Amino acid sequence: xxxxxxxxxxxxxQEGENATMNCSYKTSINNxxxxxxxxxxxxxxxxxxxxxxxxxxxxxxxxxxxxSKKSSSLLITASRAADTASYFCATVSSGAGSYQLTFGKGTxxxxxP
Amino acid sequence: DTGVSQDPRHKITKRGQNVTFRCDPISEHNRLYxxxxxxxxxxxxxxxxxxEAQLEKSRLLSDRFSAERPxxxxxxxxxxxxxxxxxxxxxCASSLDRGHDGYTFGSGTRLTVV
Numbered sequence: 001x002x003x004x005x006x007x008x009x010x011x012x013x014q015e016g017e018n019a020t021m022n023c024s025y026k027t028s029i030n031n032x033x034x035x036x037x038x039x040x041x042x043x044x045x046x047x048x049x050x051x052x053x054x055x056x057x058x059x060x061x062x063x064x065x066x067x068s069k070k071s072s073s074l075l076i077t078a079s080r081a082a083d084t085a086s087y088f089c090a091t092v093s094s095g096a097g098s099y100q101l102t103f104g105k106g107t108x109x110x111x112x113p
Numbered sequence: 114d115t116g117v118s119q120d121p122r123h124k125i126t127k128r129g130q131n132v133t134f135r136c137d138p139i140s141e142h143n144r145l146y147x148x149x150x151x152x153x154x155x156x157x158x159x160x161x162x163x164x165e166a167q168l169e170k171s172r173l174l175s176d177r178f179s180a181e182r183p184x185x186x187x188x189x190x191x192x193x194x195x196x197x198x199x200x201x202x203x204x205c206a207s208s209l210d211r212g213h214d215g216y217t218f219g220s221g222t223r224l225t226v227v
Contacts, residue, residue, distance in 0.1 A: 033215060040223070042117075042204060043156070045215035088155050099169070100146065101206075101216060103155030 005104050006089060012110040019076040021107040023089030024069075030094045032065055033101065034074050037086045046074075046087075051094065081113045117219035119205050125225045126195055133191045134222045138207030145188050146216065147180055148204040149173065156204055162188060195226045 007022045025032070031050045035043040049056045049065045049072065056063045062075040076083055086108050090101040118137040126132050138145045143164050148156035159178070160170045164185035174180075177195075182188040192199055202223050206216040 035218075040202075042119075042218040042220040043206075045217065048215050090155075099144065099161055099163075100158045101148075101156075102158065105153070105155050 006087070006107040008107060009105070010108045010110070012112065013079055015079060015081055015111055015113050017079055019079050019083070019109055019111070021074045021087055021089075021109070023072045023074070023104055025072075025089070025091050025102075025104075026070065027091075028094045029067070029091045031092050032063075032072050033090045033092070034061075034063060034072075035088045035090060035103075037088065037106070039085075043088065076109075079109075079111045081111050084109060084111045117205055117207055117217050119203075119219035119222050121222055122220065123223045123225075125227060128197060128226055129194055131191065131193045132195060132224065133189055134203055134205075134224075136188045136190070136205030136219060137186075138188070138205070139217055140186075142207035142209050142217070143185070144208045144210065145182055146206045146208070147188070147190050148206065150202040150204060150221070151200075159190075159203075192224075195224075197226045200224055200226045 005024050013019050029051050033048045034046045037043045047058045047061050047063050049063050060077045065072045086106040088103050088106045090103045120135045145162045147159040150156040158171050159174050160180050162182040165182050177193045180190045202221045204221045206218045208216045
């Protein structure tokens with residue numbers, strides 16, 4: 001089963017603009033992670049935010065986490081054509097089965113040069 | 114170490130045939146995971162190893178599926194009597210301990226059952 005739901009399902013922006021993707025999840029988590037997947041390829045880990053953190057930055061990425069709303073957002077600033085990919089949020093549960101990542105369906109981002 | 118390696122990258126097989134995929138994780142990672150991803154969906158958990166022990170299997174892993182990780186190093190995923198519904202990308206990932214610093218995924222094996 002899939003835990004998270006990303007919103008929007010697809011996003012198209014111009015190069016240089018910011019892209020914001022949202023993720024909602026259902027159960028209590030230990031951490032939430034964001035991954036990027038280029039077409040037909042494996043997933044690349046972008047950033048991890050723990051349940052006791054509210055915001056985290058990594059380069060052009062900014063992630064927020066609101067555990068009271070069970071939601072997270074990923075902001076990519078100054079987007080580039082190379083950012084075109086699908087982005088997935090994934091959670092690690094705080095309960096039993098905390099070894100596995102549970103993914104959402106992803107947001108497909110298109111950055112137009 | 115070049116990351117997580119999966120072989121083959123693509124596999125086309127006839128319905129009813131058996132297929133086997135291989136995954137070589139990052140050498141110091143003690144945990145290894147198999148996921149399946151169908152078009153337009155996120156990856157779904159199949160099974161997980163800690164060292165050589167298979168500790169959990171998803172309901173998605175029917176009796177036709179078997180995974181091994183001998184000696185706690187590489188892993189194989191075998192699908193017997195393949196069905197068209199098995200067509201998907203099979204992804205392997207590894208992590209150190211509980212993966213609380215992220216998982217490293219391989220490029221996947223794309224299976225097409227015709």
